[in-house]
Amino acid sequence: MEVVSQPLCTILFATRKHSLLISKEIPNPSKHFPFLSFRSTALSSSSRVSPPSLPFAAPENQLSVGEGENTDASEWALQDFYSLRRDVEIMLQRVEEIRESSGLKLLEQELANLEEQAADSSFWDDRAKAQKILSTLADVKEKIKLLNDFKTQVEDAETIVMLTEEMESIDRGLFGEATNLIKELNKSLDRYELTQLLSGPYDKEGAVISITAGAGGTDAQVNSYLYSDAIVMNLFLTFLVQALTSVQKLSPPEQDWADMLLRMYMRWSEKQRYKTRVIEKSPGEEAGIKSATVEVEGRYAYGYLSGEKGTHRIVRQSPFNAKGLRQTSFSGIEVMPLLPDESMDVEIPEEDLDISFSRAGGKGGQNVNKVETAVRITHIPTGVTVRCTEERSQLANKIKALSRLKAKLLVIAEEQRASEIKQIRGDAVKAEWGQQIRNYVFHPYKLVKDVRTGHETTDVISVMDGELDPFIKSYLKYKFNMSLSTNGVN
Amino acid sequence: MKLTLGIVNRPHSFPKLLNCFSFDSLGRPFCSSAPSSSPSCVKPQVPLYLRPPIYSTKLCDLKKWHDWAKGLSFSIGSTFVQSDNGPDSSMLCRELKWFMEDAVEDLSLATEDDEEVTMRVDVEELYSLWKQRVQERRPFQYVVGCEHWRDLILSVQEGVLIPRPETQLLVDIVSDVVSGNEDLRSGVWADLGTGSGALAISIGRVLGKEGGRVIATDLSPVAVAVATYNVQRYCLQDKIDLREGSWFEPLKDMEGKLAGLVSNPPYIPSEDISGLQAEVGRHEPRLALDGGIEGTNALLHLCDGAGIMLKPGGFFAFEPVANNHPLLLILAHL
Numbered sequence: 001m002e003v004v005s006q007p008l009c010t011i012l013f014a015t016r017k018h019s020l021l022i023s024k025e026i027p028n029p030s031k032h033f034p035f036l037s038f039r040s041t042a043l044s045s046s047s048r049v050s051p052p053s054l055p056f057a058a059p060e061n062q063l064s065v066g067e068g069e070n071t072d073a074s075e076w077a078l079q080d081f082y083s084l085r086r087d088v089e090i091m092l093q094r095v096e097e098i099r100e101s102s103g104l105k106l107l108e109q110e111l112a113n114l115e116e117q118a119a120d121s122s123f124w125d126d127r128a129k130a131q132k133i134l135s136t137l138a139d140v141k142e143k144i145k146l147l148n149d150f151k152t153q154v155e156d157a158e159t160i161v162m163l164t165e166e167m168e169s170i171d172r173g174l175f176g177e178a179t180n181l182i183k184e185l186n187k188s189l190d191r192y193e194l195t196q197l198l199s200g201p202y203d204k205e206g207a208v209i210s211i212t213a214g215a216g217g218t219d220a221q222v223n224s225y226l227y228s229d230a231i232v233m234n235l236f237l238t239f240l241v242q243a244l245t246s247v248q249k250l251s252p253p254e255q256d257w258a259d260m261l262l263r264m265y266m267r268w269s270e271k272q273r274y275k276t277r278v279i280e281k282s283p284g285e286e287a288g289i290k291s292a293t294v295e296v297e298g299r300y301a302y303g304y305l306s307g308e309k310g311t312h313r314i315v316r317q318s319p320f321n322a323k324g325l326r327q328t329s330f331s332g333i334e335v336m337p338l339l340p341d342e343s344m345d346v347e348i349p350e351e352d353l354d355i356s357f358s359r360a361g362g363k364g365g366q367n368v369n370k371v372e373t374a375v376r377i378t379h380i381p382t383g384v385t386v387r388c389t390e391e392r393s394q395l396a397n398k399i400k401a402l403s404r405l406k407a408k409l410l411v412i413a414e415e416q417r418a419s420e421i422k423q424i425r426g427d428a429v430k431a432e433w434g435q436q437i438r439n440y441v442f443h444p445y446k447l448v449k450d451v452r453t454g455h456e457t458t459d460v461i462s463v464m465d466g467e468l469d470p471f472i473k474s475y476l477k478y479k480f481n482m483s484l485s486t487n488g489v490n
Numbered sequence: 491m492k493l494t495l496g497i498v499n500r501p502h503s504f505p506k507l508l509n510c511f512s513f514d515s516l517g518r519p520f521c522s523s524a525p526s527s528s529p530s531c532v533k534p535q536v537p538l539y540l541r542p543p544i545y546s547t548k549l550c551d552l553k554k555w556h557d558w559a560k561g562l563s564f565s566i567g568s569t570f571v572q573s574d575n576g577p578d579s580s581m582l583c584r585e586l587k588w589f590m591e592d593a594v595e596d597l598s599l600a601t602e603d604d605e606e607v608t609m610r611v612d613v614e615e616l617y618s619l620w621k622q623r624v625q626e627r628r629p630f631q632y633v634v635g636c637e638h639w640r641d642l643i644l645s646v647q648e649g650v651l652i653p654r655p656e657t658q659l660l661v662d663i664v665s666d667v668v669s670g671n672e673d674l675r676s677g678v679w680a681d682l683g684t685g686s687g688a689l690a691i692s693i694g695r696v697l698g699k700e701g702g703r704v705i706a707t708d709l710s711p712v713a714v715a716v717a718t719y720n721v722q723r724y725c726l727q728d729k730i731d732l733r734e735g736s737w738f739e740p741l742k743d744m745e746g747k748l749a750g751l752v753s754n755p756p757y758i759p760s761e762d763i764s765g766l767q768a769e770v771g772r773h774e775p776r777l778a779l780d781g782g783i784e785g786t787n788a789l790l791h792l793c794d795g796a797g798i799m800l801k802p803g804g805f806f807a808f809e810p811v812a813n814n815h816p817l818l819l820i821l822a823h824l
Contacts, residue, residue, distance in 0.1 A: 368654075368770065370576075370577055389584070393641070
């Protein structure tokens, strides 16, 4: 997979093509798509915390099927059959959901529409346009075929189950066939979903996570509290009381919370077998951290993590207060793709940049010796700012900061569907990037709830140990559905 | 990089300097504290990060040292900031991270506490070095023996001024002027009072393979030795000529021939030296800092000599100070 520097439309196009290729390569998919096999294991490991209502994730089927094959046939035959029957039922539902969420009806409409165009007598007058339509047509056809294949396969398995029930005896050959069908189908559905959910131009890149203690922007938080849920309203009041009583801007609890989040993302990355590197970390005065920056290397790290950006809020009994009062803290997460320099063909005019070096004020030059080399760059038209402190020379920090700024602007442009940096709306940037996305309640009850998707779990401890997959996946699905409803299918 | 006029060119400060030209002490040596006679052959120290990784210690012992060093750094709080605008705890922690990077060969190799880590320095030495850093306020750059400056890593040691970030601007300016002027690019440049060789090496690289040479001078034998070492490390022996001596003295043969002249001369008024940040005042060479009663002795000497040394159309830039803020003075000799 190459891309990145190509225009957006080509990339989306290419990814769709890949999803089709995958289906043909099922016998040995890991050769070309090693990350896919990794993905399905990552998902199944997370399935423990995912609620059964989550429609797409049903990897436990794989497990039971696998076990069924290995155990003694005669003794477990009936049990195997029941488990197969259950798997088939779940799979029927899953296939139906996928067909629906992929907009099969819309696809069929589009196909008819495209075929009509292709049949037109003036079709070949514009060769370039005709080519484009034909290749879209091929894509849509393939996708429909794929979705229909899913259905045929699961129906085949269903037929075997029904047949077995009628015959009242288990045919090993047929049984094995059905088991395999379900197993393969599970894999290809996982793959299909993944390519659907992670089709952004930077999704397959590594990621840079920046964690900052404290609230990013007060406006953004208050807005997000317009959330009609009695519990949240209750929390809101608690928050208000605390906001009014607390004067310290960056308190130890906030720095501690930032540290907890850092640990959570490190754990998550470990589980994905991603390589992490803490490139900047400034410790808090008493506890925790003021900020930290982590590079996460590995395929699709950005795709998974991009939805984590925003303000994360914790409610707990204060570990920093003898009375153990309930307390709310915030931390901001920012996620950017880890883009190789050469892939960013963005030129930012010099006059749009405000570059400032640390060591403002006070004496400088020979009077001072501080290894303070921080560089801060603001993109004036949008107000987007990056700061780089981890390198040992100003020049190195400047180069790094500029490259991060470019990555950030590219991502924002993509989010706003702007074709170039110039079109970015600066006002929208602030609102989007500071939004509160998730609540972690440790006290008076235990609950982690995503504000956007509504996904929740009471297992706070596991989440803090990096069990983030259900949250990440439900957000990706949410994002995908949003884009479907706003854009149509193609 | 485009330069902001505000920083670089303050026309009003130049006439002010010119007014002082009648100052009668110009011909005399301006530095009262003459360097103690050092042996002419000084052996430069190898920066920590280039030393062979011949030591080894258990990961848990390294961690123990790290915790101790972190604790020591945090015990400082903002006391140094208050006393002389020195580093605070978080800056010391950043230095500690870099210290680890330089001292340990590859930290990612060891994961278990009883695994061995290969290091470039003994763990006992780590304790004493960090004590020197925090308690004696020895500059971090002397502790690790190098300074990351622009795109260079320069060896530094006691007796040599640690190049400052502000001086990097001088290189940007030179890079700008030579890019549009072939005469300047192919001519001979001089860096007076080169110290670690930072300006000479950077300008040598800016001039490029096809461009001219650089002559670097310094009165201090330690500086000449360290600069020679740095020049060798960047393989610029053919490009940069190092000469020991005071300012223009070693350049007698170049009168009227220099295309460009740069310098970062001492410019701190003598009476301010005692109140400097401890890292600077107690550890860096006074020779490189003390600019005489008004801090202008060396500047005036340089302005005076530049006229004789430069060829017509020559370029002259140096880093003097006004109201304690460094600003660059550029002078095109027409």
